[in-house]
Amino acid sequence: DRRIINACSGNPDYWGAGAFLDDAEGRERRLKIREILAVGKPTLSFEVFPPKTEDAYDSVEKAAAKIAKLKPSFMSVTYGAGGGTSDYTVGIASAIKEEYGVTPLAHLTCVSSTREKVHHVLGELKERGIENVLALRGDIPQDGSTPKEYHYASELIREIKKAGDFCIGAACYPEGHVESANKSVDMDYLKQKVEAGCDFVTTQMFFDNEIFYRFKENCAIKGIDVPLIAGIMPITNANQIKRSVELSGCAFPKKFMKILERFGERPAAMKQAGIIYATEQIIDLMANGQNHIHIYTMNKPDVAEAITKGLSEIINE
Numbered sequence: 001d002r003r004i005i006n007a008c009s010g011n012p013d014y015w016g017a018g019a020f021l022d023d024a025e026g027r028e029r030r031l032k033i034r035e036i037l038a039v040g041k042p043t044l045s046f047e048v049f050p051p052k053t054e055d056a057y058d059s060v061e062k063a064a065a066k067i068a069k070l071k072p073s074f075m076s077v078t079y080g081a082g083g084g085t086s087d088y089t090v091g092i093a094s095a096i097k098e099e100y101g102v103t104p105l106a107h108l109t110c111v112s113s114t115r116e117k118v119h120h121v122l123g124e125l126k127e128r129g130i131e132n133v134l135a136l137r138g139d140i141p142q143d144g145s146t147p148k149e150y151h152y153a154s155e156l157i158r159e160i161k162k163a164g165d166f167c168i169g170a171a172c173y174p175e176g177h178v179e180s181a182n183k184s185v186d187m188d189y190l191k192q193k194v195e196a197g198c199d200f201v202t203t204q205m206f207f208d209n210e211i212f213y214r215f216k217e218n219c220a221i222k223g224i225d226v227p228l229i230a231g232i233m234p235i236t237n238a239n240q241i242k243r244s245v246e247l248s249g250c251a252f253p254k255k256f257m258k259i260l261e262r263f264g265e266r267p268a269a270m271k272q273a274g275i276i277y278a279t280e281q282i283i284d285l286m287a288n289g290q291n292h293i294h295i296y297t298m299n300k301p302d303v304a305e306a307i308t309k310g311l312s313e314i315i316n317e
C-alpha cells in the first residue's frame with residue numbers, strides 16, 4: 001500500500017528530488033529525509049549557504065535554483081552561527097521547496113542563540129512546511145563570549161524532537177572534532193546525539209576515503225545505527241584548501257597535494273582537477289557500499305552540474 005513516486009520523472013523508486021509517498025488512500029506527501037534514505041537507493045544532495053546581506057539574496061536564490069534543476073535528493077541550507085545570515089536560511093529553504101520542488105534541509109545552530117530564538121525559527125519552519133532540520137552547536141564565537149542557553153548539539157536535538165515531528169540530522173567528524181581530546185571521546189558524544197533522537201548524521205569533509213571507512217566501522221561497533229551521509233567538498237581553488245585545513249583540521253593525502261603542487265597556480269586546471277578528485281572519491285565510496293553522498297557545493301551550480309554529470313549512470317540505480 002506504500003508506493004514511492006517521483007513527481008519529476010514519474011519513475012518509481014527514483015532516488016531523486018520530488019520523491020513522494022502515495023499512501024493507501026492515494027494521498028501524496030513529500031518524503032522526509034529519513035524516508036528518502038530508507039528507500040535504499042543512492043542519494044546525492046547539495047549544500048548552499050544563504051547570503052550575508054540582502055543585496056546578495058537574489059544571486060544566492062538564482063544559484064540555488066540552478067542547483068535544484070539537477071534534481072538532488074535534497075538540498076541543505078546552512079545557518080549563520082551568530083545571526084546575520086540566519087534570517088535568510090528559512091527563506092532560501094522555503095524557495096527550494098516551493099519554487100524548485102526539492103526537499104529542503106534547514107541547518108540550525110544553538111550555541112550563540114537563545115531558546116526563544118530557536119523556537120521562533122522552528123515555528124517558521126513548521127509554518128512553511130519545512131520538515132528537516134540539521135541540528136548543530138555552531139562554532140564558539142571568537143569574541144570571548146561564553147555559551148548562553150545551549151552548550152552542545154544534543155541539547156538542541158532533544159528540544160527539536162519535543163517541538164514537532166521534524167526529521168533531525170546532526171554533524172559528525174571522521175577525523176574527530178577539532179576541540180575533541182581524541183576520536184573515541186568524540187564518538188561517545190556522537191552516540192549521545194543519536195540517543196537524543198537524530199535520524200541521520202552527515203560527515204565533515206574528508207579527502208581520504210580510508211579515514212571514512214574506519215569511521216564507519218567504528219560507528220557500527222559503537223552501535224550508531226542511523227544512516228551516515230558522506231560529506232564531500234570539491235576543492236576548486238588553492239586558497240580554499242588553506243581555509244579548509246584551518247577550519248576542519250582534516251588530512252590531505254599525498255595524491256591531493258601532488259594535484260595542488262602541479263595545478264594550484266592555474267585556476268581553471270585546479271578547478272577541473274578538484275571536481276574530478278571529488279567525483280573519484282564518490283565513485284570509490286559508492287563502489288564500497290556508501291550510498292548517501294552530500295556535496296558541499298558552496299553555491300556553485302557549475303561544480304554541482306559537473307559532478308552530477310560525472311555520476312549520471314552510477315547514481316541512477
Ligand code: FAD
Pocket residue numbers: 077078079080081107108109134135136137138139140151152153154170171172177178179180185186189193202203204205231
Ligand atoms: P557538538 O556535537 O555539540 O560537539 C561540539 C564539541 O563538543 C565536540 O568536540 C564534541 O566532542 C564535544 N561534546 C559534545 N557533547 C559533549 C558533552 N555532553 N560534554 C562534553 N563535550 C561534548 N556551522 C554553522 O555555524 N552553520 C552551519 O550551517 C553548519 N553546518 C554544518 C554541517 C555539517 C555537516 C558539519 C559537519 C558542520 C557544520 N557546521 C556548521 C560546523 C559546526 O557548527 C561546528 O563544527 C561546531 O564546532 C560543532 O558543531 P556540532 O553540532 O558538531 O557540535
